[in-house]
Amino acid sequence: MLEEKSPQLTPISAYGEFGLIKHLTENFSFENPSTEISIGDDAAVINPENRKVVVTTDILAEGVHFNLGYVPLKHLGYKAVVVNLSDIAAMNAVPTQILVSLAVSNRFPVEALEEIYAGISLACKHYKVDLVGGDTTSSNSGLVMSITAIGLEDSQNLVGRNGAKPNDLLVVTGDLGGAYLGLQILEREHAVFLANPDMQPEMEGYDYILEKQLKPEARTDIKNILKELHIKPTSMIDVSDGLSSETLHLSDQSKVGFRIYEEKIPLDSLTIATAEELNLNPVMCALNGGEDYELLFTISPNDFEKIKNHPDFTVIGHAVEMEQGNFLVARGSNELIALNAQGWDAFLRSKKS
Ligand code: ADP
Numbered sequence: 001m002l003e004e005k006s007p008q009l010t011p012i013s014a015y016g017e018f019g020l021i022k023h024l025t026e027n028f029s030f031e032n033p034s035t036e037i038s039i040g041d042d043a044a045v046i047n048p049e050n051r052k053v054v055v056t057t058d059i060l061a062e063g064v065h066f067n068l069g070y071v072p073l074k075h076l077g078y079k080a081v082v083v084n085l086s087d088i089a090a091m092n093a094v095p096t097q098i099l100v101s102l103a104v105s106n107r108f109p110v111e112a113l114e115e116i117y118a119g120i121s122l123a124c125k126h127y128k129v130d131l132v133g134g135d136t137t138s139s140n141s142g143l144v145m146s147i148t149a150i151g152l153e154d155s156q157n158l159v160g161r162n163g164a165k166p167n168d169l170l171v172v173t174g175d176l177g178g179a180y181l182g183l184q185i186l187e188r189e190h191a192v193f194l195a196n197p198d199m200q201p202e203m204e205g206y207d208y209i210l211e212k213q214l215k216p217e218a219r220t221d222i223k224n225i226l227k228e229l230h231i232k233p234t235s236m237i238d239v240s241d242g243l244s245s246e247t248l249h250l251s252d253q254s255k256v257g258f259r260i261y262e263e264k265i266p267l268d269s270l271t272i273a274t275a276e277e278l279n280l281n282p283v284m285c286a287l288n289g290g291e292d293y294e295l296l297f298t299i300s301p302n303d304f305e306k307i308k309n310h311p312d313f314t315v316i317g318h319a320v321e322m323e324q325g326n327f328l329v330a331r332g333s334n335e336l337i338a339l340n341a342q343g344w345d346a347f348l349r350s351k352k353s
């Protein structure tokens, strides 16, 4: 890791608190006219210009949300931004600013923070968001990072979780389950490394799913694609905890039930192959794996023609009356299996055997 590469490490104490913040943030530039005052004052000032302000925050704790044994710090910084921008995208808003708060133990040298900020900077440039503030403090145990993201949007464009109606179509972007399988590969190779540090990790051929896990992207592109297709989703959520749990959230907030067709769930060929290698059911990985950061939304059935052949979207099911509940329609048998975050694991494993 970092310690091996660079013997000349700088303790955080070598910089004063202000010096450290300045050092870490001096190369950030500003893209958004809505950013009026940013780092260096007591608070940032944002000018929403008659748009609604959309705000979200996420906390990442070492040992709970990430393991620095196999997550590079630069990727961690990038992903910490992405998971917040994904929430802004799920409201159909445009992300514009972020704030970054860090609690770090003195086991981290300045060079480690530079890596995190390199990842944050990359994400800011890629998504055209401005870093406008944060907070920095010490921690007695490891690294905790909290990012707040701000987005702006005209109020008529915002999409909540609560607008789905019976017969609406359930649509997902991209493919699912990859991030979970990427994590399984990282954990497998990390365990091998811990048992025998001379062993080379076998990561070759897993690029797509490793990238889905380590360097996910927020689907901020979907807003414009939907706009061009003249579609406004009736409800929307991002897939951070798995398709099953996100569908239940839409159900709960919209007061509808859902049918998801197992055969329609989009899976990448590497996701399927890796699941088979690890003796997992790839559908289970999509339903319960999480961290895919795709968008899950409902549209009016009248919009089906506009979306049906689009490469970014898959129609995976539809909404029904709330009393009809939430079920997966099994491939082949058409058996209805309750979409229940708890019951899945057992069912899908027993189905495989
Ligand atoms: P205060 O004492 O008023 O909280 P700070 O010294 O914490 O001020 O912060 C000074 C400035 O630096 C503020 O604009 C703050 O938002 C920003 N800042 C502090 N920590 C970070 C950080 N980790 N990343 C980005 N900006 C930060």
Ligand code: MG
Residues within 6 Å of the ligand: 134, 135, 136
């Ligand atoms: Mg402060």
